[in-house]
Amino acid sequence: MFSEGSHFFSERPLTISMILGGLLLFGILAFLKVPVTLFPSASYPGLSVSVEYPGADVHLVEETLTIPIEEMVSSVGGIEEMRSFAERGRTEINLEFQKGVNLDLKSLEIRERIDAVAGNFPREVHKPLIFQYDPDQKPILIISIESKKFDFITLRSIADHEVKSYLENIEGVSKVAASGGKVREVLVACDLQKLRAHGVDLQEIQRVIQANNQSASIGSVQKEGLKYNLFLSGKYRSIREIQRQPIFSKEQNRIFYLEDVADVSFSFQDEASASRLSGKEIVSIFVYKSSVGNILDIAKAVQGKLEGLKIPDVDFRIVYDQSDSIRKTYSNVAVCFLAGVILMFVLMQKFEKNAFTDTRLTILLQFPLNFFIIQFLLFLLKVEFDLIIAGAEIVGFGVWLFIYKFLCERKDPGVGIFKFRNTLGELISFVIVVLALCLPLYYLDRDTGQSTLRLGVFLSLFVSLSYVLFIPLHASIKMVRERYFRSYHSVPVANTVQDKPSRLIRPGNRLFAILYIAILLFGVFRLVQANKELFYSAESKRIIGYVELPAGFNFPQTNSITKNIEAKIAGTEGVADVTSKVEPGHSLLVINVDESKSKPDDLIQDLRKNIGNVDPAFCYFSRESEGSRYKEIRMDALGDDYDKLDSLTKDLANRASDLLGTSDTVLNYKSPRDELELSLNNNKASGSSLNHSEIANFLKTAIQGSVVSKYVEENRELDIKIRAKEEFRNSVTSVERFVVKNQVGKYVPIPEVSSKTETKSPARISRKNKKRVLSFSLRASEDSYRALQAKVLDELNQGLPENYHVELGRSVEKAIEAENRLYIVIAFSFLLIYMVFASYFESLTRPFEVIATILFVFFLNLICSSLLFGKISLPVYLGLLLTIALVSFQILCLGKILKDTGSGFKREIYLVLCALFLFQILFSREGGRFLMELETTLLLGIGLSLAFTPSIFFRFEEFFRRGQSLELRPLPIQNQEPVFFEEVKPPIKKAKKAKKK
Structure with missing residues (x-):
């Protein structure tokens, strides 16, 4: 053939x-x-269940939502690990399945089980959401928005209302987040004493604004044979219309205006993020990809859309692009x-x-x-x-x-x-x-x-x-x-075969x-x-830095500490520039390396030396390529009592660090923070015609504020937020002066129906396989994982109280x-x-x-x-x-x-x-x-x-x-045909052959 x-x-x-x-x-x-990527991408076999419970504290969320949902979904087949957390107002249960599991079918099965238990949830609980998640998400693009004409307020508005929505529909993009600048809003700051004098409360102000800031389609009428749609326009068109919003007081039987009891003005949301490039404040857009997104395709699509997004006097600059690698x-x-x-x-x-x-x-x-x-x-x-x-x-x-x-x-x-x-x-x-x-x-x-x-x-x-x-x-x-x-x-x-084997x-x-x-x-x-x-990922010349602060640190404190760290980084030889994203309690730093002056591994050591001790913050660095593959040793401490578990975990982290000889130890949780706990007396509250939900909603609106509607300005929506004036919410003693209007129109002071105690409460309660867990990580260890299991795990489990033990993190178990x-x-x-x-x-x-x-x-x-x-x-x-x-x-x-x-x-x-x-x-x-x-x-x-x-x-x-x-036969010598063996055949076979011939 x-x-x-x-x-x-x-x-x-x-x-x-x-x-x-x-x-x-x-x-x-x-x-x-054909799409191009560095390494094969695979969808992470994980599903997440998220449920919101507005106003509920951490322990209530854990008891009411987390534990019942865990009990229902734990029997679903194919679950490798179940991790969950409860925090104020919400819970999330993350399920990791075996490879090859059909997540669509598992999602339906989980939905049926949650619906069965959701009927027992309180009325305030929102509908549970089920979605696919990826635990290793980091930005693949950072876009700077710059302008010589507009200030940070306008740039942040452009980022939120024009750029984000423009990029979110790109295939493979999981999230687009804006950082830096200030977000405008319409603030209705209420004087609680004037509200009480007029016989109204915050909830009534909220209802009035919501009812009067909406348009409606009435129907249609005819005129001379033509049909006209009838439309009622009721949206606020100026800030003055909000100030002059009439409000009827039943107690005084008269109408007054909103400006009589509140200051209505343009303001800014409380700062919750910041972004800087080499110390300069900027407005940035962070683009995240999904687990199956292609980085090159996303980067190309983003660049194309930015070129097509023509905004006068606004420039877009990509300051970080993973596709460059x-x-x-x-x-x-x-x-x-x-x-x-x-x-x-x-x-x-x-x-x-x-x-x-x-x-x-x-x-x-x-x-x-x-x-x-x-x-x-x-x-x-x-x-x-x-x-x-x-x-x-x-x-x-x-x-x-x-x-x-x-x-x-x-x-x-x-x-x-x-x-x-x-x-x-x-x-x-x-x-x-x-x-x-x-x-x-x-x-x-x-x-x-x-x-x-x-x-x-x-x-x-x-x-x-x-x-x-x-x-x-x-x-x-x-x-x-x-x-x-x-x-x-x-x-x-010429033939190069030789007749004898190698010597x-x-x-x-x-x-x-x-x-x-x-x-x-x-x-x-x-x-x-x-x-x-x-496992492997291509190395990159960038360095990723992380700044973590204890629980309770607000944004101004985090931002101040991060600024100090950025200044020390910028002064280190070999650093080209630093891009930062700051949020309350933690910050992300992206450092570009000048290869002519330093190598990334050497620069990491120099950064640690220059930054030094930054207590109470903890700062650590890693190569960008190490973020997508496992380079840290995570360990889980499991037990029942959270305070005892917190103390044990800190001790275990120090012991593990000494055993492995590494100095980088990271607590993967926030320590309990100081809280003012109000304990409601149910008998007194019922006698005063109040319930838990009414008190919680009032306090949340007065202190934190509530977004009640939207105000449109130049085709951009601004939040209308209602909250108490600053003098009514700026101290712990302010709570003692709060009064709540009950169902019969009488005002009840908060201290009459509750007691106040100062306590410590966890910011988040984490759970692993239906048991409370706190985790810590050790970095830069050269030991093999099997040696780690033998040398560290057994040692740490010695001397622990009953029902407390240490496990390796799932990533180490996988290794x-x-x-x-x-x-x-x-x-x-x-x-x-x-x-x-x-x-x-x-x-x-x-x-x-x-x-x-x-x-x-x-x-x-x-x-x-x-x-x-x-x-x-x-x-x-x-x-x-x-x-x-x-x-x-x-x-x-x-x-x-x-x-x-x-x-x-x-x-x-x-x-x-x-x-x-x-x-x-x-x-x-x-x-x-x-x-x-x-x-x-x-x-x-x-x-x-x-x-x-x-x-x-x-x-x-x-x-x-x-x-x-x-x-x-003997080994062949030169110029002899090499035959290494010959089978000895019985003589009878030779005789038969001769006879046949």
């Missing part, structure tokens, strides 16, 4: 050229449409790969002395052809192009060079081009081995195995395309050369056995003990689970390799020779790579898998031709591959470290395989044959 195909390729080269050209064109078109990553990868290809062909030119010009050109053109064909397949399958696929194609190109050279090493190499009929078995076996290595981990853990699966599938696809399209492409190039470039010719290359490892059997066992034992030790990070799966996957992969070779050789014993050889090279490469990088990361693991596949392929070729390739052949192919990957390894700038680790591990594996595989394989072949009824 293949011989006929070869004739077809030689007879119809122009047809083949047009087919290949058509595939190339479709691939180029698809390349423009992606562009720099692929630019760096492309430049390094191109430089590597050029250097590779310079070496090939030197080694082959202008030989095989057609073949060399074919190999060069295979990469763009395969690249665009794969782009076309990605477009059809609706799969994003990421760094894993790019790495599979780049590494696949190097692997194909390795495979091609071995495929051409045959007794009858012809003109140096392999033949389908005698090489298909090795190629298919190689692809099966690669898939057997890469598929199992995906079935055990899709998050960890997704990258492994992509690398295996697309590398196998690249190599298969190279194999299948090599002869057609070569025929097309030859046709072009013969017709248009007759002076251009190709020369066959690199030729010690005695006992010494070899000791060496082999030592390598295996130390390799297993490194596999178990080395720190494993089977340990992934490590356990890794051992299973490696064992399972070797079993699959045994089955592949058993079917290839049609033997149950010969695969053991292959496995024994692979184990030696695999563990030797693991030792070298783990010591070089200090850990087994995802790219190192992928490089080890590819090493196994290449060793397997080399053994296939050795087993078929029974010869070892010459040292010159090995040296040339290894130098060519080193040249291809050299620039990526040496210049692994932003985003290139993933490929650097992968390619370095692969080059180590190829070097070890070329050096040791033939000797070890032939030695094990000899060893295994001695244990069978086989007669071994």
